[in-house]
Amino acid sequence: RSTTKSINVKQQAIEAIDRIINGNPIVISKKGKLIFKNIAKEARVSPTELHRDFRDVMLYVSSLKDSKNESITIHASLVRKRCMEAIERFKTGETRNVNKNAKVTVASVAKEADVSDSYLYAYFPDILNKINELQGEYARYGNKEKHDKLLKALTILLSKNEVITVKKVCREAGFSETFDMMVRKSYPDAHNQILIEIEKQKTSRHTQDRLILLEALERLKNGNPKNTPPIPNGGYISVRKLMNESGIGEGVIKKNHPDIYQECLKKITIKTEDVWLVKSDFDAVSKGDTETHKLNFSNIHFDWLISSAKAFIKAVFSTRSKSTLKTNIDAITFFSRALYSINPECEAHEVTRSEMQKVFFEWSKSELKSSTIKRRLASLRQYFEWCEDTNFIKFGATKLIRDTDYPSLPKSIPKFIPENVMSQLNQHIDKLNPDVTRFFLVLQEVGMRISECCSLMFNCISPDENGDYFLKYYQFKMKKDHIVPISAELVSVIREQQKAMITEFGQAPVLLFTTPKFQENGIPYPRAGKAWSKGTLIKNLNALAVENNINDASGKVIRFGFHQFRHTVATRMINNGVPQHIVQKYLGHETPVMTSTYAHILDETLKKEFKKFNSTMIDINGKKFNDQDIINDLTMGTDANNIDAQWLKKNIAMQTLPNGLCSLPVVQGGCPHANACLTCSNFRTDHTFLPQHKEQLQRTEVIIETCKKNGWVRQLEMNENIKESLVKIIAPLESN
Incomplete structure (x- = not known):
């Protein structure tokens, strides 16, 4: 010592x-x-x-x-x-x-x-x-005999290569485990000898662990690990991967080998010869995008295919999203795999229509979904057409992919969340982390896509001139800002979240739903300060469903998906009688076709009424309008006070007329022309209001006769105009 x-x-x-x-x-x-x-x-x-x-x-x-x-x-x-x-x-x-x-x-x-x-x-x-x-x-x-027993027990344990502890020496010597305190007090030389051996073992173990860690690190870098899958090109050696490869715990690595631990925390990518790491700008990150995108060409067979794929991606890089670029590369990769299995020595000029049909056959054997094959063909076709247009590479034929190659997709009914399930969810939703609770309250009212909700900006709500509130968010799919009216309750929820974020970070973060610093158990969040992980959010929600027995009609515990909330919002609106063109506007769809996939109505009567309503609308002159005509009449924009937003607010709140609806948006209060709808060019109606129009025509004719008898010229002129409008409205409606 x-x-x-x-x-x-x-x-x-x-x-x-x-x-x-x-x-x-x-x-x-x-x-x-x-x-x-x-x-x-x-x-x-x-x-x-x-x-x-x-x-x-x-x-x-x-x-x-x-x-x-x-x-x-x-x-x-x-x-x-x-x-x-x-x-x-x-x-x-x-x-x-x-x-x-x-x-x-x-x-x-x-x-x-x-x-x-x-x-x-x-x-x-x-x-x-x-x-x-x-x-x-x-x-x-102390007792000399016990002292000798302790030293003998120590020698035996060392000969067996056992890990030495004072308690283990006591057990080996035939003493109780509590005798270790007596050893420390009454047998100091024996105790010191035990401590010396413990220190030796500790030093030896650290040396051995370090050797194992360095060897595991080298295997991971060289791509030939023994205990874990190889790290893909462009990947990095994480602490967890090193832990699994070496068999040494993370705590031991961090405490005893801090230099190796820090090396793993740097996340230095390996094997990046054919991997592009593309940094996003701040604007993309602020809207929920990831900071770095990985475009991986390393899994593509054939050198000519790799070089042309890189040239293609460079050419279209500035006009396409990172996810679309990745989809293009994936399609080329899968094409190369199928082609390699058919002809490992294939050259570009040998790629003919016949070879492509063999590739399609290979894909069909893998039991891929029709939607996957269709998406893959569309991306691959873009690559082929670019090669043909630029003459970068010559294939054995033109038009390698034709329209007839695309599989027809079955039309599936959208999966919405039944109302009884939504009721069960909202009974228990407060049991989630408060941030997660508020996230799903926003999602279930607005029905936005998950990426849109994750990327909501901190200041995402704004009032109009009438004191109503709107939510503004960015639609990645449509590449545009979108604005929708929201309830006062949801405004309170969002303001609550804003206060929570300021308390958490000391200032307003970029995103409304920012991952907090610590979990409820005090463990730091790896994504602290970034957008919430989609996996974490849905995992929390489904765990809530299991813990609280949230069941569907068959009694089975429900498994939630993000897009179900969007389906549910659309279905609710349709079931409540909101016209499809208004649902289209609310969801931010470009065409009625997109909205029609959500128009799933449970009640058969409502289905029939919807079909009737969705046909033709008439103005006071008998002119026919369809849904898209009404949408095209609107001025596009993203301001809470613009015509588009106000029109949507009015209609989504179902402020309809007793015999039709008004196509004029409410910007400053109500309509100044009381009871003048039948003489107003903004009035719209359809055959669902036909009985009201016929009844009003009869009453109008009686009033006209009374005016004639009494010589009421002004009243006579006004009611004759109304009669004329009613006749023009009723005639085309009866013919439909």
Whole structure:
């Protein structure tokens, strides 16, 4: 055992005790008690090390508390002389002031020399060193037979290559596990020998672990791991991958090999010869995009195909989204795999229509979905057409992919969430993390796509001139901003989320739904400060469904999907009688065809009525309008006060007329022309209101007769205009 190290430990402990007494500790709390555990922590040494090298630490603490020893006036040289004489008497067994069988400690030597032990600790390190040496010579306390058993048990465990602990040595020697405390106190030389072997094993284990880690790291870099799948091109060696490859835990790597741990945290990509790492700009990131996109060409067979694929991606890079570029590369990759299985030596000029049909056959054998094949063909066709247009590469034929090659897709009914399931969900939704709860409340009212909700900007709501609120978000699919009216309740939810984010980060973040710093269990979130992970969100929601037994009609626990909320919003609107062209506008669809996929109505009567309503609309002159005509009449924009947003607000709130609807948006209050609908060019109606129009025509004819009899010229003229409009409206409606 190193004497110098022992003195250093003692000195550190003495200084730590002094700081604790004076109320200015560095490590522990200022209110920390002067106990053994706190002293070790403040001294920055392990409790075992402190006990081994400063066995009398608590006796020293006691001496400081003894008021009679607070003042030391004996000259230093006299104290040293007395102590040296006392040590000699301990050696010969002729002590005067203490028992002849007393243990050799600083306290016993100080008592024998008739001086204060605190004085020795503070000013005589040489005396402490002498006492330390003496303890080594006369350290075998307790029963000699038990001492020998302990050393023999230690030797046996070492021969078996067992991991040494004090408890394990006690078990091997035939003693109880609690005997380890007796070993520490009464068998110090045996205890020290055990600690020495533990330290040796620890050093050896660290050396061995480091060797294993470095070898595993090298295998991962070279692409030939033994215990894990190879890292794909453009990937990086993470701590988890190194942990799985080496079999050494993350905690051990972090604590004992910090340099290797930090190397993994850098996330340095490997094998990037055919992998492009494309950085997104801040605007893309702020709207929920990822910071870095990986375009991987390394899995494409044939050099001519790789070079042409890279040239194609470079050419279209500025006009396409990163996800579309990735889809293009994936299609070329799958094409190369099929072509390689058919002809491993294939050249570009050998790619003919016949070869393409073989590729299609290979894809059909893999049981791919029709939608996957169709998407793959569309992306591959873009590549072929670019090659033909630029003459970058010559294939064996033109028109390698034709319209007839695309599979026909079955029309599937949208999967919406039944109302009874939505009711169950909202009963338990408050049990989620508050941020997640608010996220799904926004999603279920607005019906936006998941990427749109994740990328909602912090300041996403704005009022119009009438005090109603609108939500503005970016539609990645349509590449445009979109604005929709929202309820006062949802405005409160969003404001709650804004306050929570400011509290979390100290300022307003870029995104409304920003991942917080810590999870509920106190563990830091890896994505803190970024957009929420879609996987985390849906995992939380489905866990809630399982925990609270949220079932469908068959009694089976429901499994939620993000897009179901969009289907549900659209279906609710249709079932509530909202016209399809208004649903189209609310969802931000470009064409009625897109909206029609959501128009799933459960009630058969409503289905029939919807079909009737969705046919032809008539104005006061009998002119026919369809849904798209009405939409095309609207001015596009993204301001809460523009015509588009106001029209949508009015109609989505179902502010319809008793006999039709008004195509004029409400911008400043209500219509100024009371009861003038049948003479207004903005009036629209259809045959669902035909009975009301016929009844009004009969009443109007009676009024006309009365006006004629009484000579009411002005009233007669007004009602004749109304009659004329009604006739023009009724005639085409009856013919439909």
